Every structure is written in structure tokens, then in C-alpha cells.
Amino acid sequence: MSADPTFESIINQVKVDVVSPTHDVDNARQLELASRCFATDTVTVPTKEMYEYATKASLGDAVFHDPSTQALETHMAHLTGKEAALLVASGTMSNQLAIRTHLRQPPFSVVCDGRSHINKYESGGAALHTGAHLIPIVPSNRHHLTLKDISPHVVLVGQSAPTRLICLENTVDGLILPQSDIVDISQFAHENNILVHLDGARLWHVAATTNTPMSVLCAPFDSVSLCFSKGLGAPMGTCLVGSKAFIQKAKWFRKAFGGGMRQTGIIAAAVAYALTYNFPQLPRVHALAKCLEQGLRDLGVRILSPAETCILFYDPSPIGIGYQEVQDSAAALPRPITIVGPRLVVHIQMTTEAIDDFLALLRTLKEKMKDGVDGVTYPPGPSGTDAKGGYPTAQF
Ligand SMILES: Cc1ncc(COP(=O)(O)O)c(C=O)c1O
Missing domain, CATH: 3.90.1150.10 (Aspartate Aminotransferase, domain 1)
Known part of the structure; x- marks a missing residue:
């Protein structure tokens, strides 16, 4: 019979060092x-300067109140011309929260771009979380969706699931949606009691290229999702913006999805650093x-x-x-x-x-x-990388 474990031995089982000596x-x-x-x-990747700034962030529990997180959310609401903003873990969570929050009682359908992240890379989340039927559309000009592409697919009457939401993505595959087409789609949607969400994971690039304020780019939408961990270089984080009532409801779903995060001041500060120094x-x-x-x-x-x-x-x-x-x-x-x-x-x-x-x-x-030379052999990549010496070739 072995002796009772001591607390010391349990400490030894629990402790771990995840920082490599190199x-x-x-x-x-x-x-x-x-x-x-x-x-x-x-x-x-986050830089030393970004982390240095982030260590100065507030230490509140953001499910209740954290000042740095609140300051970021207030800034994002102001920047995008919306009433409120919510910091969430990822772009996928933000899009899925938006779909879930906008839609109430099935049946309903969501019209979106066939190339969009919501359609292709969110593990069927719209069906899973919201019971929504996606209607993916291919743009006829092979560049961006127009009202002409969308309107024949929107379900207003009949036996298919009624369309309650249109989701656009800007940029989509790095391409910019002309704002005039967005305004046309949004006007049509609102006239037909349909809401419009934007996956603006890379909307920053549109603002930078076209010199258009974020508030103008976001104006036609009921909600917008903006990522910080892609082109802006923050380690994680996305903000969902919209009306006060929408964000209040999204906050409940965020908790239900297990996305209520605690000491997020450090993330909010890394994001603030990215907005200030990386966006330019x-x-x-x-x-x-x-x-x-x-x-x-x-x-x-x-x-x-x-x-x-x-x-x-x-x-x-x-x-x-x-x-x-x-x-x-x-x-x-x-x-x-x-x-x-x-x-x-x-x-x-x-x-x-x-x-x-x-x-x-x-x-x-x-x-x-x-x-006509073939069969060239290249030296192997340095150790510490995958077999080909680079990132694994997974879907990003
Ligand atoms: C356009 C777009 N939307 C949403 C996402 C999802 O973001 P995340 O990986 O943070 O869930 C991505 C991811 O690359 C994306 O490219």
C-alpha cells in the first residue's frame, strides 16, 4: 500500500514550465x-513594445467591468459610429454572435457571399448555433456582390426560409466592395425588413486604401465585426459593434457560448497598441x-x-x-x-x-x-519547423 500523497508531491504533479529555455x-x-x-x-506576432504597453492595462474582470476593456469598447463604438461595442475572442465568434443575436425565431435564411468566411470557414456555425439556412451567392462580376446578384435570391414570400439577414464581407479575398453597392444592398434590405451584418475582419484595409472613415464604411450596417489579430497584428480579439440593444443581447449569447472573458485589459491594451501603431x-x-x-x-x-x-x-x-x-x-x-x-x-x-x-x-x-532541368533537390529546412521547414499547410 503506497503512502498518502503529500501536498508537495501534488505540487510537483501540477507545476509546469511552458517557456522554452531557448x-x-x-x-x-x-x-x-x-x-x-x-x-x-x-x-x-505581438512585439515586445506591444506587450510592454499591455502590461500597464487595468486588471478588472471584464465579465463585470474592466476599465481598459471598457475604454476600448467605447472607442470602437465611437470610431464606427455605432452605439456600443463588445470585445470577443475571435472573428468567428463575433460573426456567429451577430447571426444569433439578429435572428429570433426560425425558419430563416441568411444571404451571403459564397466566398465568405461565414459560408466556408465557420464550421457550419450559422446552422449549429442559430438554425439558419445560408444562401451563398456567387458575384456575377467575379469581384463583389451587387444588389442585382442578391435580390433574386432573397426570400420574401413562398415556401423557402424567409431571409432575415444579409451578410457581406469587406474586404473579401482582399477585394474592396464599392460603398455605393453596399448602400444599395442595405437600402433594399431595410426596405424589406432584412438586417445587414458586415464581416469587416479586414475593413481596416478599406479605410486605409480609400481614405474613408470607419464610421462611413460601417454606416449602412446593423452590425459590424472588426478583427485585430490579422492585418493589425494583435495576438487576439475582435469587436462586434451595433446598437445598444443588439450588443446587450450579444453579451448574453457571448456568455452562453462560453466567451465571457475575465482579465482582458491586457488584450484591450494590445489591441489599442495595434490600432495606434500598426494601422498606420x-x-x-x-x-x-x-x-x-x-x-x-x-x-x-x-x-x-x-x-x-x-x-x-x-x-x-x-x-x-x-x-x-x-x-x-x-x-x-x-x-x-x-x-x-x-x-x-x-x-x-x-x-x-x-x-x-x-x-x-x-x-x-x-x-x-x-x-529543361528537373529533379532539383533542396536542402532540408532548419529544425523546429515542420517537414518542409515552414508553417504546416493548414487552412487559415
Ligand atoms: C474574413 C474573415 N472573417 C472572419 C475570420 C475569423 O477570424 P478568427 O480566425 O479570429 O475566428 C477570418 C479569419 O481569417 C477572416 O479571414
Whole structure:
């Protein structure tokens, strides 16, 4: 029979050290990987300066009241011209809260862009949380949804689920929705007793490119979701904005979803830092993306979708190369570059050097194709990365 465990032995079972002894090197390496990752802008990492500022945040319990979180929410409401704002953990949670809060009694349908995050990447959340039927639409101009695309699909009478909500996304795949089309859609929706939500995860880019105040961009919508952890480089966080009554109700659902967070002052401060110091960097990001696009065009690569903001889509087949070859060769470089499929995302921590290196790689692959050289083997990537020396090729 073993002796009763002592508290000392339980302490030993419980304690853990999650900080690697080589954290300085590892984190520098992570920043290096992020600076060469074209797969997504969610890889942007918090900086020492951001964390230093965040340590000064208030320490309240945000389910009740936290001053820094409250200050951020007040600022976001003011910035977007809405009555209230709610800080939540993620863009997905924010969109799902909006859908759940807007819709009351099924049956109902939600009209959205077929390419949208709500339609493709939220684990069927609208059906799961709200019992909503999504009606995804493909834009006929292959760029953005117009009222002409939407109105035939909106269900006002008949036997299908009535449409109670339209969800737009701006930017969608890095493309900007013209504000005049948004206003037309919103007017039509409101005339027909339909609410309009915007997934504005990357709306910051629209404000930066078009010099339009956020309040103007948000005006046609009943609710807007704005992410801080993508192009703006905060570690996490999204704000949902809307009317006072809407946010009050969303707050209950946030709690019911398990999303009531406690000492979020540190997150609010990291977000405030991102808004203050990272948002002004977006024009530089857009200029880099345009440089990348021009470099690809000069090489003879097809541009499937141009760099209106920070995202472009390319097709290397006109120069005789496939996506897998680009992805594998980029991951096998001594300083790996992460590329996944046709989408290229440029972000605040990407360097001009990464873009030059990527273009140089394509040039080399193109030359090799021309010369008929194949079967090239590249050295393995440094340790501490996945098999290809970069980020795992998961969906972002
Ligand atoms: C347009 C858009 N909306 C929402 C989200 C979801 O954000 P999160 O990953 O924070 O849930 C993403 C994620 O990349 C996105 O690109």
C-alpha cells in the first residue's frame, strides 16, 4: 500500500514550465517565419513594445467591468459610429454572435457571399448555433456582390426560409466592395425588413486604401465585426459593434457560448497598441503587395485577382510551374518561405526581402523549366519547423 500523497508531491504533479529555455531564439525564429509567410496575416506576432504597453492595462474582470476593456469598447463604438461595442475572442465568434443575436425565431435564411468566411470557414456555425439556412451567392462580376446578384435570391414570400439577414464581407479575398453597392444592398434590405451584418475582419484595409472613415464604411450596417489579430497584428480579439440593444443581447449569447472573458485589459491594451501603431503601416503593406503583383506580372505569371489591398491570387502555370512545386521549393529554401495555393497575403511584418526572395525563386524555377532541368533537390529546412521547414499547410 503506497503512502498518502503529500501536498508537495501534488505540487510537483501540477507545476509546469511552458517557456522554452531557448525562447529568445525560438521567438526570433517565429518572427522570421512570419516575415516570410504569404499564407495568411494571422501569423503576425505581438512585439515586445506591444506587450510592454499591455502590461500597464487595468486588471478588472471584464465579465463585470474592466476599465481598459471598457475604454476600448467605447472607442470602437465611437470610431464606427455605432452605439456600443463588445470585445470577443475571435472573428468567428463575433460573426456567429451577430447571426444569433439578429435572428429570433426560425425558419430563416441568411444571404451571403459564397466566398465568405461565414459560408466556408465557420464550421457550419450559422446552422449549429442559430438554425439558419445560408444562401451563398456567387458575384456575377467575379469581384463583389451587387444588389442585382442578391435580390433574386432573397426570400420574401413562398415556401423557402424567409431571409432575415444579409451578410457581406469587406474586404473579401482582399477585394474592396464599392460603398455605393453596399448602400444599395442595405437600402433594399431595410426596405424589406432584412438586417445587414458586415464581416469587416479586414475593413481596416478599406479605410486605409480609400481614405474613408470607419464610421462611413460601417454606416449602412446593423452590425459590424472588426478583427485585430490579422492585418493589425494583435495576438487576439475582435469587436462586434451595433446598437445598444443588439450588443446587450450579444453579451448574453457571448456568455452562453462560453466567451465571457475575465482579465482582458491586457488584450484591450494590445489591441489599442495595434490600432495606434500598426494601422498606420497599412499603406506600406499595400504598396508591397502591389510590388509583388508587378513582379509576378513581369515574370509572366497570371494574376487571378489583383492586389487591391493586402491579398492577391496568382497562377504560375503560364511559366510552366505548378502550385505544389512553388510551395515545396519555397519551403525548402535555406530561409523558408511559406506559400499555400494561389493566395498570397502581405502583412505588416513581411519584409521587402521576402518578396524579392519569392520572386527570385519563381525566376529560378522558370529558368529551370526553360532549360529543361528537373529533379532539383533542396536542402532540408532548419529544425523546429515542420517537414518542409515552414508553417504546416493548414487552412487559415
Ligand atoms: C474574413 C474573415 N472573417 C472572419 C475570420 C475569423 O477570424 P478568427 O480566425 O479570429 O475566428 C477570418 C479569419 O481569417 C477572416 O479571414
